[in-house]
Amino acid sequence: MEPLASAAVDGPSPIVSLFWIALVAVVAPLLSRALRGYVPDVVILLVAGAVLGPFALGWAGEGGGVDLISELGLGMLFLLAGYELDPKLLGGRSGRVAWLVWLAGLVFAFGLVAVVASGEATTNHIAVAIAMTSTALGTLLPIVKQAGLLDTPLGRAVLAHGAVGELGPIVAMSVLLSSHNVGAALAVLVLFAVAALLVGLLPVHLFDRIPDLGAALARMDGGTSQLPVRGSILLLLVLMVVAEQFDLDVVLGAFAAGMVLRRLIAVGHPRVDEQLETIGFGLLIPVFFVVSGMGIDMAAVAGQPLLWVSFVAAIALARGLPVWLSERFVPHGRNLETPRERAQLALFAATGLPIIVAVTQVAVSTELMTEDTASVLVAAGATTVLVFPLVARLIGRGTPVSTSPAHE
Numbered sequence: 001m002e003p004l005a006s007a008a009v010d011g012p013s014p015i016v017s018l019f020w021i022a023l024v025a026v027v028a029p030l031l032s033r034a035l036r037g038y039v040p041d042v043v044i045l046l047v048a049g050a051v052l053g054p055f056a057l058g059w060a061g062e063g064g065g066v067d068l069i070s071e072l073g074l075g076m077l078f079l080l081a082g083y084e085l086d087p088k089l090l091g092g093r094s095g096r097v098a099w100l101v102w103l104a105g106l107v108f109a110f111g112l113v114a115v116v117a118s119g120e121a122t123t124n125h126i127a128v129a130i131a132m133t134s135t136a137l138g139t140l141l142p143i144v145k146q147a148g149l150l151d152t153p154l155g156r157a158v159l160a161h162g163a164v165g166e167l168g169p170i171v172a173m174s175v176l177l178s179s180h181n182v183g184a185a186l187a188v189l190v191l192f193a194v195a196a197l198l199v200g201l202l203p204v205h206l207f208d209r210i211p212d213l214g215a216a217l218a219r220m221d222g223g224t225s226q227l228p229v230r231g232s233i234l235l236l237l238v239l240m241v242v243a244e245q246f247d248l249d250v251v252l253g254a255f256a257a258g259m260v261l262r263r264l265i266a267v268g269h270p271r272v273d274e275q276l277e278t279i280g281f282g283l284l285i286p287v288f289f290v291v292s293g294m295g296i297d298m299a300a301v302a303g304q305p306l307l308w309v310s311f312v313a314a315i316a317l318a319r320g321l322p323v324w325l326s327e328r329f330v331p332h333g334r335n336l337e338t339p340r341e342r343a344q345l346a347l348f349a350a351t352g353l354p355i356i357v358a359v360t361q362v363a364v365s366t367e368l369m370t371e372d373t374a375s376v377l378v379a380a381g382a383t384t385v386l387v388f389p390l391v392a393r394l395i396g397r398g399t400p401v402s403t404s405p406a407h408e
Helices: 014-034 041-052 066-084 092-116 122-132 137-146 153-176 182-209 212-219 227-245 250-266 273-294 298-303 305-329 339-349 354-365 371-396
Strands: none
Touching: 014 041, 014 066, 014 273, 041 273, 041 371, 066 137, 066 227, 066 250, 066 273, 066 354, 092 122, 092 153, 092 305, 122 153, 122 305, 122 354, 122 371, 137 153, 137 371, 153 182, 153 250, 153 305, 153 339, 153 354, 182 227, 182 250, 227 250, 227 273, 273 354, 298 305, 298 371, 305 339, 305 371, 339 371, 354 371
């Protein structure tokens, strides 16, 4: 068997690649903080990946297992997103309105893409439309918290539309970008939901049948055991494997694992969220974003500036405009009262990146999208993360922060 150190690897060795990724991961939050948070560190990670990757300097690559760490980072990102999702946000009158708004945006985005790119395949249109209607809730949460908006009517509206803007595209990606027809894909999705439910009920059943199990987990929470963390990683991989076996994207399995984990923790079992955030944001998730940046061909983006700007504008129209219209004209009991808040909500809702990266990866791997188009679309997503929250914060500057509920 050939030693690992001497195994042939195209481009830089895995250790060299990880060195550059680790360096970027350390510098990115420091640089973001020096820029007063106006440039999110996820944008810095993506840009650094594009500079270090094979399309530019070629100092880092995804070979030799770096791609596997990146996929685990993708899984951890969506596990944490699923964990942060409060199921109550998906129900009620405001939740139903958020779902209808997202569906309307998806239809509008599909029509917009079909008109602009009439010569391309319909499935390509669907992939781009899904990417354009996502909301980066995990990216927005720190921004909304830092601005002191989380417990305000605006913050609650961002959470509601953000929850739907994450879950909706994940489900759509699993159904519409599947190798099955829509009917078969829906049946597979239902089977996956049943499997995920059974996987989630198993530990609950064990905790109910074995009362001392929770105490045992608490005792093995630290030191060399770290059993709750290991169990959470196992849960993540189990549902990613289940999703893969059902020919669904692993993102759906990771998101479901987060929702299951939230339920397990909510019933009083050991808290592992901070430990998972340490693993995720400390190692795995930065690797995912830097490796994703390596797939951006900066020359392709620079060579199509009009397409880049068009994608940014189309995301604002397809996602932000329907959200603004719903808050202005569709009463749901918690509508935002001021034009400033409605404009801020529209900009926050149109901020999307992680799902855009995931959708483009799936579309490129299944040859539904060219790498050049994917590069421009991911660059447009990074632009929304850089620009839209900044503009929203500038619009809200000087507005008193209210914690009172919106009018019912």
